[in-house]
Amino acid sequence: MRPVAVVGFGQIPVQKQQRATLRQMGAAVVQTALSSAGADPARVDALYACSMLSDELQGQKHVAALIADEAGLAGVEALEARAATAGGAAALRMAWLSVACGAADLAVAVGVEKMSDGIATPVLAKALDAQREVPDGATLISQNALLMALYREQYAVPVDGLAHFAVNAHANARHNPNALFQTKVITPADVLASRLISPPIRLLDCSPICDGAAAVLLAPLDAASRYTNHVVPVHASTVATDRFRIADRADPLALQAARRSAQAALVQAHLTLQDIDLFEVHDAFSIMACLLLEAVGFAAPGAGWRLAAEGGIRPDGRIPIATRGGLKARGHPIGATALYQVCEIVQQLTGQAGGNQLHNPHVGMMQSVGGAGVTVLTHIFGV
């Protein structure tokens, strides 16, 4: 297995009601990723794509070949990867495997999602068990509400205890030109005053429905300097799963897939948790950000909310998260989300994060969660 690096990336601003089509959005970020690396399109060996909702919302399957064609790459290997709401990270992992293996010398991972073409929520619920969860009325929102209620009860969390995740995310999005909410600074009181969605989850506990696309270009580490002065090695790529249904898990608040995937990634990277300078977390809901911090080990069980409330997740805190807005405020265009996370980590590690720039970070971790904690991919990047 040879070392792999990110050598280019492309992203478009996350927005509502994007006018461009799915294929145009995908092709645009692929072309930006290629041009950012000065890479000849004819040298691309493989393209791995993800869209979670295109089957239903655009009536479109087969998006990898479609994007490849639109980007002028027809002929190339093009396949799709999926893992429910973590699909973008699955595409990243496929591209990584392909380069690590030697099957490709230049591979693109691209994610694209247009959630505004229709009603996304019931389609998102297909990440749950269609026979044993959905018939009971479960959705991804209700499952996260269940976890949030359990968490608040078990650890006697104050009513505004989890609000600081959204506050931090919105504060960080201010300096990200690709974020959906660039100007919406909020307070814990705003979170508590926002509309109840699925008790106890309120509107500002949720990442938004939105459209977006992002892509990253991977090459073998030993060839990476041909493409860019901003080489960012991929130190680890791992996946783990949990029991599919929350009801089958011994402790629903202990996200075993997140824990296992993170531990395996640290071993693969030859690093410890103390080496991680930033954590792009899957904050689709405040409770998910909190539970991931605990599962990975940045906070003890029940202490994740306190880490947030005490400022430990802010850019100057112990473990900065959602440094450019996260899923909450940059936005969560599902299939594209993990690729946005990579772009943001690359920007942080190469001093390109503008008004969000952390002080000299060396190692960034990201996690991507499929379903209610079922499938978790962890990637670690370092310079």
Next chain:
Amino acid sequence: MRPVAVVGFGQIPVQKQQRATLRQMGAAVVQTALSSAGADPARVDALYACSMLSDELQGQKHVAALIADEAGLAGVEALEARAATAGGAAALRMAWLSVACGAADLAVAVGVEKMSDGIATPVLAKALDAQREVPDGATLISQNALLMALYREQYAVPVDGLAHFAVNAHANARHNPNALFQTKVITPADVLASRLISPPIRLLDCSPICDGAAAVLLAPLDAASRYTNHVVPVHASTVATDRFRIADRADPLALQAARRSAQAALVQAHLTLQDIDLFEVHDAFSIMACLLLEAVGFAAPGAGWRLAAEGGIRPDGRIPIATRGGLKARGHPIGATALYQVCEIVQQLTGQAGGNQLHNPHVGMMQSVGGAGVTVLTHIFGV
């Protein structure tokens, strides 16, 4: 990149109206593949799954983690791979990459499809361009009809010229206990007398709507003999794409993705076409089998139908195809189809093909086609 081998496989009979659920079907073949190799489930590192239609027909995404859980593998890496109607081969390729790369020492590729839960045809059409083909009324059937009409006109093919593909497939299915049509022997006259579906395609030119699941277990070649006496090395795994729309192709009858993918596979395997003893072809429609034979080089352009009519595709012919019934008569449960093809090639190469056993074959090739020739994966196996 280390050599990889198939060390186990599992398949269930293809049928209509399968009573088992998607997850049960998937778990059953995974468990059979593991037990056929005497493999400890706890040693499985990765599971790659494919279902093309489950989003719509079962309201179920996230099938890799679902099948892993049902098979008792919760915890394992589990991701989905897709490439429209070639998706099973994409799962195979992901598992192959994972083992070749060293990321996994034991990986399962599993495909499952229940097409009888609803109306599959419009869902299958999502493999086409939803904005530029489907609005004009195109379906996968109509696109294949277009190719068949073009072919018959361009090469002045007699009206029964393509009928021999279905005749051969049904004859071969007789001895396959997993085939949908085990007793339905047909003649060219039967094909011509069958119902017109989308002119000039008739019912017996089409593979059937059906349910099925199949899985294969991959391990590094140097560890393969621990699992089985029937080790079948994977000599090549390649993917290529074509322009997405038939209208954008210079010559619609020259399947460039099939040609490129096959040529790359032969190079990767250090073999020539003369070394191939059997070809499990993607005979979703008679015309597709014919065009693939020509694209790969088993017949000259326009001569594929003649190869079939003269018996060259039969078990005793120059290049046996669909040796256990193919998509036409074994059945084409989309996401599972490529995995059935692997099972059948393994059976042929290890003398387990029963009444269909070819005489001492050493090398088998398979192709899987996504959409109307857009994405083609080629795999070569040899002993």
